[in-house]
Amino acid sequence: MNHYDALLLLSFGGPEGPDDVLPFLQNVTAGRNIPAERLLEVAEHYHHFGGVSPINGQNRALIEALRESGFPLPIYFGNRNWHPFLTDTISLMKADGVERALVFVTSAFSSYSGCRQYREDIAKACEAVGPGAPTFDKLRVFYNHPEFVAVMAERVKEALAQLPDGSRVVFTAHSIPQGMARNCDYEVQLRDSASLIASACNLYRWDLAFQSRSGPPQVPWLEPDILDYLKSLPRSAGAGGAVPGVAVVPLGFVSDHMEVLYDLDYEAKNLAEELGLAFVRAGTAGTHPRMVRLIHTLVEERTSDSPIPLALGGRGPNHDVCPVNCCLRGEGRPPAPENSR
Numbered sequence: 049m050n051h052y053d054a055l056l057l058l059s060f061g062g063p064e065g066p067d068d069v070l071p072f073l074q075n076v077t078a079g080r081n082i083p084a085e086r087l088l089e090v091a092e093h094y095h096h097f098g099g100v101s102p103i104n105g106q107n108r109a110l111i112e113a114l115r116e117s118g119f120p121l122p123i124y125f126g127n128r129n130w131h132p133f134l135t136d137t138i139s140l141m142k143a144d145g146v147e148r149a150l151v152f153v154t155s156a157f158s159s160y161s162g163c164r165q166y167r168e169d170i171a172k173a174c175e176a177v178g179p180g181a182p183t184f185d186k187l188r189v190f191y192n193h194p195e196f197v198a199v200m201a202e203r204v205k206e207a208l209a210q211l212p213d214g215s216r217v218v219f220t221a222h223s224i225p226q227g228m229a230r231n232c233d234y235e236v237q238l239r240d241s242a243s244l245i246a247s248a249c250n251l252y253r254w255d256l257a258f259q260s261r262s263g264p265p266q267v268p269w270l271e272p273d274i275l276d277y278l279k280s281l282p283r284s285a286g287a288g289g290a291v292p293g294v295a296v297v298p299l300g301f302v303s304d305h306m307e308v309l310y311d312l313d314y315e316a317k318n319l320a321e322e323l324g325l326a327f328v329r330a331g332t333a334g335t336h337p338r339m340v341r342l343i344h345t346l347v348e349e350r351t352s353d354s355p356i357p358l359a360l361g362g363r364g365p366n367h368d369v370c371p372v373n374c375c376l377r378g379e380g381r382p383p384a385p386e387n388s389r
């Protein structure tokens with residue numbers, strides 16, 4: 049029997065007021081190659097919503113829903129980039145006598161940003177806290193878990209019910225540099241997850257696009273961008289006929305984040321309007337009761353003597369313990385100019 053004293057919900061963090069925006073963005077981009085103009089542009093996205101990202105509130109609501117569901121362990125909340133900072137949370141856990149904890153990371157897919165970087169964050173925070181810090185075991189990613197697939201299928205159906213027949217379904221996820229994508233299963237997992245959700249909705253076609261690209265323009269990131277995708281949809285009654293509308297499904301975000309509010313609900317929606325496309329943004333998983341059940345089952349799986357790991361499709365349950373080279377950051381370097389050597 050594997051015993052754990054607590055669950056840590058570990059997330060990205062986001063600002064909760066105008067004064068938080070710049071220091072938050074500085075934390076996110078420290079040591080990253082993000083152009084200054086991009087940073088100012090993103091700061092404006094946050095200010096557009098009063099400097100408040102929904103992410104922390106969504107995570108607190110999920111923790112509340114877990115507690116109300118009779119979760120068997122005390123739950124702690126820590127973030128990479130904003131309060132409550134992971135180091136403070138781990139200090140608190142140590143003071144409370146927690147020795148061994150499971151970690152639920154708020155990312156359904158594996159990438160440097162969603163997997164390895166969180167493990168590095170834990171290692172750094174434990175080092176800062178010093179001797180007596182708890183040990184942590186990360187729960188596996190859940191992109192093909194039946195509960196996650198079921199929630200997202202429900203979200204897709206809700207969106208399609210508001211759209212004319214013949215509308216397209218496009219799943220979106222945060223773009224990452226192609227160099228980073230080569231080091232992980234991010235894109236394969238996204239396609240697998242999207243295809244499982246589409247089957248659950250009896251959809252015969254779906255697409256995958258990316259959003260929220262950052263970094264210098266000469267570095268290739270995953271494409272197509274959601275805006276280019278919308279522009280590419282047939283608009284006149286040609287061979288296949290015009291596409292009347294689109295359901296945009298933020299598959300890569302487990303709850304509403306600034307990227308969802310700004311890049312989809314504002315930018316993509318405005319573009320769709322200009323293009324004459326009906327537009328519905330599907331909901332995120334958020335605090336759906338199935339998300340709560342998902343976390344219960346992931347924890348039961350790790351504490352049971354005879355676990356039955358649930359997974360749909362052909363890829364099976366993802367690993368519990370990451371291999372040494374899992375989700376390396378990758379170079380993301382721009383290609384050398386033609387005339388240099």
Ligand SMILES: CC1=C(CCC(=O)O)c2cc3nc(cc4[nH]c(cc5[nH]c(cc1n2)c(C)c5CCC(=O)O)c(CCC(=O)O)c4C)C(CCC(=O)O)=C3C
Binds near residue numbers: 162
């Ligand atoms: C894969 C992935 C996820 C999903 C998995 C996961 O959850 O990790 C994710 C989530 C998020 N990304 C977020 C915000 C930002 N991401 C940035 C920058 C970057 N993201 C990247 C990737 C990802 N990001 C990458 C490769 C960069 C380039 C810099 C770097 O190599 O690290 C920047 C800098 C400015 C910009 O250029 O956009 C910001 C502000 C927020 C919070 C939103 C809110 O406040 O509601 C969340 C949940």
Ligand SMILES: [Fe+2]
Binds near residue numbers: 222
């Ligand atoms: Fe990001």
